[in-house]
Amino acid sequence: MKTSFIKTITLAAAVATSAVSINTQAAEYSITITNLTRGIYFTPILVTAHPDSASLFAAGETASTSLQAMAEGGDISGLVADLQAVSATSVENPAQGLLAPGAYTTTTLNTDGSPGNTQLSVVAMMLPTNDGFIGLNSAYLPTQVGQTMTYDVNAYDAGTEANDEVRGSGAPGEPGFPAPGPVGEASGMNGTGINASVEGSVHIHRNVLGDFSATEGVSDIDATVHRWLNPVARVTVELVSE
Template sequence: MKPFKFGDKKFLVPALITPLLMAPMGISAAELDIKITNITSGLIFTPLLITGHTADNPLFHSGTSASAGLELVAESGSNDHLLTETTNAGAIAVNNPANGLLLPGDSVSTNISTSDNQMYLSIVGMILPSNDGFVGLDSWKIPTTPGTYNIRLNAYDAGTEANDELRASMPVPPPLSSGVLALGTNGTGVINTIPNDKVHIHPGSVGDFNPTGGISDINAAVHRWLNPVAAVTVTVR
């Protein structure tokens, strides 16, 4: 209460409190429905990791060195280390929503509830065949306005392994061991150095047309690709 003078009289007037000023600051909760589609004709996505996080807890950033967790995702398809890294830092995560591989043309849908300043959305998953390539969404700012938003995702190179394109240097799940997506054998290797050891846009595969030799075990007729590699639809409720 504070005094207010009118003429010769003083009155006590209650102080006004603006409700907005009393609300917790920095909170940005959101309910998200997420659909991810593999839009390539010959790439496979290993189990995806989706996180809602703060500005200082991304899964990756272009131009920086890959974390130990991201390196494991990009080279082996294992999310365990990166999942621990990001949840220990306070992020919320959905791991492996497709319950396995996401094949060319396939989609997976899931939902995530963010809170406590988790204003950014990130996604990663290894792309196969590749040495250290991954599909990625880097710290997409979650809109505050409800609606449906469409995003295209590029493939990135983790910069942790030379792109020799040899089957011995990458995971070979059943779709790559036989059938139309099968890798070749006996390649001599495309390169044996790492030109860029930071996370960067993946240059794509070189490949060749020799299934039992040549420089690469990647089939250029099946596995060659250009960005983008995935389509994401996010519905903010």
């Protein structure tokens, strides 16, 4: 589906083209990401195969500024640049916009010439949340042609923004959540804001609170629509050829 984005999305292929084919290991993976939730949208998804030595985040640690930008506003450009620096193979925004509740997207990732990119990570911001994101962190890629691996993905909180649950900005460090298109339509307004503070480190998201009014109350999130129980996403990856 097509929707306006919160942030400028750097176009895909930037990373893919940087990986020059040397015809050593031409491993092609087919990757499907499904949004399992009833009411949460995913912002542009970042799918990446990277070396074991790198990771996008670590639970219990402070989020990088790049992860913060993704989790608070859906901007994956910083993470993409970080990944380029370690010669990762990435696919940006395979769903070409928001991935709706219950929807899925399939993409192909080719680690041609980069046999060291053995770890799969997938992240995207969850809307409406302040800094919630889906986080598949350094999962193993299949190693045999035809082999499929399935990962259930949990919701994390980047720990960089207070979960006040009201509409606001997607810019890092600014309060509130962005509410593009269908997210805005399903969210309330005029919430007074939940008294919350920045947590400080990446952790499993404790879920949204929400309220029961679209026009008042403490939260602009709808308790009956936007709550979730983990997992929030399912990632299947098949090694198609090598």
